[in-house]
Amino acid sequence: MADDLMQAENRRKGQEVGHLAEAPGQRFFPSFDVPAGFGGGLEPDTPGSTVFAETLDRVARATLARASLGISPVALWNAYLDWFLHLAISPGKQGKLAEKAATKLMRLARFSAFCGLQGDHSCIQPLPQDRRFDHEGWKQFPFNLYAQNFLLTQQWWSNAMTGVRGVSAHHEKVVDFTTRQLLDVFSPSNYLLTNPEVLQKTQAEGGQNLVRGLQHLWEDVERQMRRLPPPGAENYRVGETVGVTPGKVVFRNHLIELIQYEPQTPEVKSEPVLIIPAWIMKYYILDLSPQNSLVKYLVSQGYTVFMVSWRNPGPEDRELGMEDYRKLGVDAALDAALAITGARKAHAAGYCLGGTLLSIAAAGMAHRGDDRLASLSLFAAQVDFTDAGELTLFIDESAVSFLEDMMWESGGLDTSQMAGAFQLLRSNDMIWSKGVREYLMGERAPMFDLMAWNADGTRMPYRMHAEYLTSLFLHNDFAEGRYKVDGAPVAVEDIKAPVFAVGTEQDHVAPWRSVFKICHLAEQEVTFALTSGGHNAGIVSEPGHPHRHYRIRASSAGDGYLDPKSWQAEAPLKEGSWWEAWTGWLESHSTATVPVPPLGNASKGYPVLGNAPGTYVLMP
Numbered sequence: 001m002a003d004d005l006m007q008a009e010n011r012r013k014g015q016e017v018g019h020l021a022e023a024p025g026q027r028f029f030p031s032f033d034v035p036a037g038f039g040g041g042l043e044p045d046t047p048g049s050t051v052f053a054e055t056l057d058r059v060a061r062a063t064l065a066r067a068s069l070g071i072s073p074v075a076l077w078n079a080y081l082d083w084f085l086h087l088a089i090s091p092g093k094q095g096k097l098a099e100k101a102a103t104k105l106m107r108l109a110r111f112s113a114f115c116g117l118q119g120d121h122s123c124i125q126p127l128p129q130d131r132r133f134d135h136e137g138w139k140q141f142p143f144n145l146y147a148q149n150f151l152l153t154q155q156w157w158s159n160a161m162t163g164v165r166g167v168s169a170h171h172e173k174v175v176d177f178t179t180r181q182l183l184d185v186f187s188p189s190n191y192l193l194t195n196p197e198v199l200q201k202t203q204a205e206g207g208q209n210l211v212r213g214l215q216h217l218w219e220d221v222e223r224q225m226r227r228l229p230p231p232g233a234e235n236y237r238v239g240e241t242v243g244v245t246p247g248k249v250v251f252r253n254h255l256i257e258l259i260q261y262e263p264q265t266p267e268v269k270s271e272p273v274l275i276i277p278a279w280i281m282k283y284y285i286l287d288l289s290p291q292n293s294l295v296k297y298l299v300s301q302g303y304t305v306f307m308v309s310w311r312n313p314g315p316e317d318r319e320l321g322m323e324d325y326r327k328l329g330v331d332a333a334l335d336a337a338l339a340i341t342g343a344r345k346a347h348a349a350g351y352c353l354g355g356t357l358l359s360i361a362a363a364g365m366a367h368r369g370d371d372r373l374a375s376l377s378l379f380a381a382q383v384d385f386t387d388a389g390e391l392t393l394f395i396d397e398s399a400v401s402f403l404e405d406m407m408w409e410s411g412g413l414d415t416s417q418m419a420g421a422f423q424l425l426r427s428n429d430m431i432w433s434k435g436v437r438e439y440l441m442g443e444r445a446p447m448f449d450l451m452a453w454n455a456d457g458t459r460m461p462y463r464m465h466a467e468y469l470t471s472l473f474l475h476n477d478f479a480e481g482r483y484k485v486d487g488a489p490v491a492v493e494d495i496k497a498p499v500f501a502v503g504t505e506q507d508h509v510a511p512w513r514s515v516f517k518i519c520h521l522a523e524q525e526v527t528f529a530l531t532s533g534g535h536n537a538g539i540v541s542e543p544g545h546p547h548r549h550y551r552i553r554a555s556s557a558g559d560g561y562l563d564p565k566s567w568q569a570e571a572p573l574k575e576g577s578w579w580e581a582w583t584g585w586l587e588s589h590s591t592a593t594v595p596v597p598p599l600g601n602a603s604k605g606y607p608v609l610g611n612a613p614g615t616y617v618l619m620p
Contacts, residue, residue, distance in 0.1 A: 058405045065406035075398040079174040086166040097160050104152045112145055124151045132189040132433065137196025146188035154183050174393050190432050198440045205442075212442030220438075229455045232447025238456075239613045242449050243284035245295045247307075247612035250600040251336040255320065255328040257309040257614040258336050260599055261295055265302040268597070269590040271345050271374045272304040274337045276330055278352035279310040282456050282617050285536060286351065288449045292542045294579065301583050303347075304597055306337040308354070310458065312619040315411030318462040322357070322471070325464060326485070330361040338372060339604045341597040345374035347586055348497075351539065352510060353468075355381020359518075360478055363494035364485030373497040375589045377582065379539050380502060380510045383492050384479035384517040385472050389508060395473045403469065407462040414459055450536060479521060492521035499526045500585050502578060504538025513564045519555050527554040527585055530568065531578045543577040550578040 064073070087093060111123045122144070126133055133147045161176040188194035192202070192210075201209050219231060236242050247261035275295075277283040287295040287307070298305045308329060313320060330348075337346055350358030355378040362376050382388055407413050437443050445451075477483040481491035499522055503512030512530055519526045531538045531550040541548050551571035555562070562570070574581070600608040 058408055061402055061405040062409040065402040071394055072396075072399040072402040074402075075394070075396055076174065076178060078398070079171040079178075082171040083161065083164055083167050083175045086164045087160075090164060090166075093164055097156070100156055100159055104156055108145075108149055108152055111148055123148055124155065126151055132187060135197040137200060140196065143188070143194070143196045146194050150183075150186070150188055154180070157183060170393075170396070173390075177390060177393050184432055187432065190436060192440055195436065195440065198436065201441055209442030210440070213439040216438045216442070216444060229452070230447070231444065233452040233455050235447065236449055236452035238282070238284055238617050242289055242453065243287045243613040243617065244290060245287050245293055245299070245612070248599045249309075249609040249612060249614040250306075250340060250606050251332070252609055252614075252616075253328050253332055255311050255324065256333060257311075257609075257616045258333050259307045259309055259612045259614060260337075260340065261299050261305045261307070261612070262599065263304060263596045264296075264299045265596075267593040267595060268302050268304045269587070270592045270594045271343055271347050271590050272306055272337050272341050272597075273298055273347045273349060273586070274306045274308075274333055276308050276333070276348065276350040276354035276358045277310070278354045279325065279329075279458060280353055280460060281458060282453065283307055283309045284613065284617065285450070285453050285540065287613075288453065288540060292449070292540050292545070294540070294542075297542065297579055298583070302593065303583075303586070304341055306333065308333050309614050309616045311616045312458045313412060313461045314459070318407075318411035320461040321463040322360075322467045323485075325357055326361050326364070330358055334372065336606050340601040340606050345372050347375045347377065347589070348373050349377035349379065350381055351379040352381055352535070355379060356383060356472065356478075359383045359492065359495065360483060360485060360490065362497060363478075363490040363492065364488075366494045366496040367485065367488060367490050371496065374591075375500065375586065376495060376497040377500040377586075378502065378515070378518065380504055380507055380515060380535050382510050382514050382517075384514065384521060385476045386479070387511065387514045387517075388473065389511040389514060391509065392473060395469060397474070400466070400469050400474055404462075404466045407460075407465060410462075412459045412461045413465050450540060454536065479517070492518065493523050495522055496524060498524050498589060500529070500582060501526060502529045502531060502539065502582075504531055504533050504535060506532075506534040507538065509535040516564050516567065519567075520561060525554060525556050527552065528567070528571075529578045529581060530571065541577050541579065543580055545577060548577055549573055549575050550581070552578070552581055 065071075107123045126147075133151075137143055138147050157179050158176060161179050162172055164172070167175075184190075192198055198209075223230065245261055247259045249257050250260045251258035275283075275286060277286060287293045290296055295305055295307060310329070311317075334346060334348065338344070348358055348362065350356070358376065359378065359381065362373055365371075365373065385392065403413070434445070437445065471477045471483055475482070478490070479492055481493075482489055484490070499518060501515060501518050503510070503515035505512060507515075516528060516530075519528055529550050529552040531541055532548055533539075533541060541550075551568065551573050553567060553571040600606050602608075
């Protein structure tokens with residue numbers, strides 16, 4: 001009887017260990033009971049041994065993750081194994097690839113024999129976005145042969161990586177993208193002896209370009225080791241040359257400072273504009289130089305503007321989660337903006353991750369009957385992550401576990417790790433072309449305000465980033481109605497405020513077709529604008545900026561489905577800045593003009609704490 005009680009107690013303890021509550025971003029190994037009479041009566045796992053095993057595994061995976069830039073080698077292995085095994089049992093596909101290889105070799109041989117010396121023909125053209133072979137020297141022998149051989153090889157591998165029956169769509173995209181990145185390493189444009197443009201410059205300058213390039217390389221390595229910004233960024237100081245629109249810090253908590261900007265008109269619209277920027281970078285992309293500051297433009301149009309400036313979190317903030325960012329960020333800032341101005345409603349705008357968080361907050365507000373949003377504007381912000389671009393290639397269970405373990409060890413995701421991931425998405429432009437230009441040609445790209453801002457990143461807390469990746473990128477909980485705000489599930493359909501959404505044509509971070517999904521998920525009026533440029537430059541698109549255009553079209557829930565391609569064909573093309581269309585839309589959703597409100601409101605608990613840009617934006 002005593003032995004039976006002992007075994008029951010052991011089983012109970014084992015179940016407790018095996019069912020430890022999982023915090024977001026944490027996974028525990030379950031304990032298993034050993035059947036009686038098996039293995040000589042082994043004791044069940046103890047909590048201490050379980051924690052030790054879990055910690056050991058996390059440390060090992062974190063070490064590997066740092067070496068692989070946060071990319072899971074297991075995920076890559078699974079993708080390539082899926083491709084290889086299905087290709088191995090597809091003799092028809094193998095035959096087609098062999099046929100294509102023979103055809104391409106014949107094309108290359110024919111080109112080499114008859115067209116190569118003429119220099120005015122080619123057997124394959126690079127993709128429109130591939131600018132590596134634009135120089136006239138690539139039309140001359142033997143450089144045209146190098147380029148044609150590379151492009152034909154690249155095309156063959158793309159054929160090999162795609163169209164293999166049975167390979168999952170995700171794995172196909174992973175192997176195609178990864179193979180393309182590996183092939184780019186061997187592009188003839190990357191090397192001195194096979195790049196005619198570099199050779200011409202070297203001959204013309206007697207090799208001085210290579211001397212300068214070596215100096216540039218040494219300077220970059222030294223700056224990276226000392227964690228300094230790129231050369232020239234020191235000329236763009238926040239509060240001195242960028243982020244200079246006058247204002248006051250009127251609220252501060254552990255996560256944000258709230259800036260209220262000084263009005264530029266005798267009267268203002270009754271509803272203030274509250275801007276929630278992405279916390280992955282500093283807020284001042286929307287208040288860059290005076291000539292391209294969105295904040296300055298808004299105050300000149302008669303709006304009271306509030307801006308959230310996020311704290312740069314450290315290891316001590318590792319347990320800050322998405323709910324903390326919503327409550328201490330969006331909710332606290334909205335409370336302050338309305339209390340200071342005395343307005344009943346506000347226009348809320350969010351950029352990138354800030355827009356996603358703002359959408360979640362807006363859905364939560366509507367779900368509990370809070371109607372304090374006059375409108376919702378989203379700049380390059382996604383609410384549905386099923387087609388979130390090439391970033392999703394590295395987001396699966398294996399990849400997330402590697403990132404979690406790397407962040408678990410350090411307390412967060414460092415800016416250099418994030419920068420490396422974004423560079424991989426555009427390695428052709430951000431790594432190889434940049435290296436050729438600066439280290440072989442010896443030419444430094446001139447620094448400008450947007451580039452300097454791009455080098456001024458922030459860290460992300462362990463818990464928040466783990467929750468963001470798991471709930472949104474991996475499981476798409478918000479779009480599918482599983483994301484919880486204050487314990488209750490919410491969805492995009494809960495948003496009650498009219499929406500103005502902006503996508504950018506060349507966005508590699510939030511592809512515009514992904515941003516466009518809100519047009520079908522939201523049940524309110526959605527005005528969608530598609531602007532020229534990329535994720536950053538497309539948003540910082542001030543009036544008067546040359547060569548800018550946008551398309552815009554409003555839709556409602558009763559309009560029926562319109563796919564992105566059809567929308568693009570039907571939306572009228574307009575020259576100029578989308579800012580003007582947006583402020584016109586804001587005015588149509590504003591109620592009246594009122595006297596200028598004070599800066600801060602000490603009587604309501606929001607005294608002026610200092611001058612803009614505040615202190616959080618200056619945190620290293």
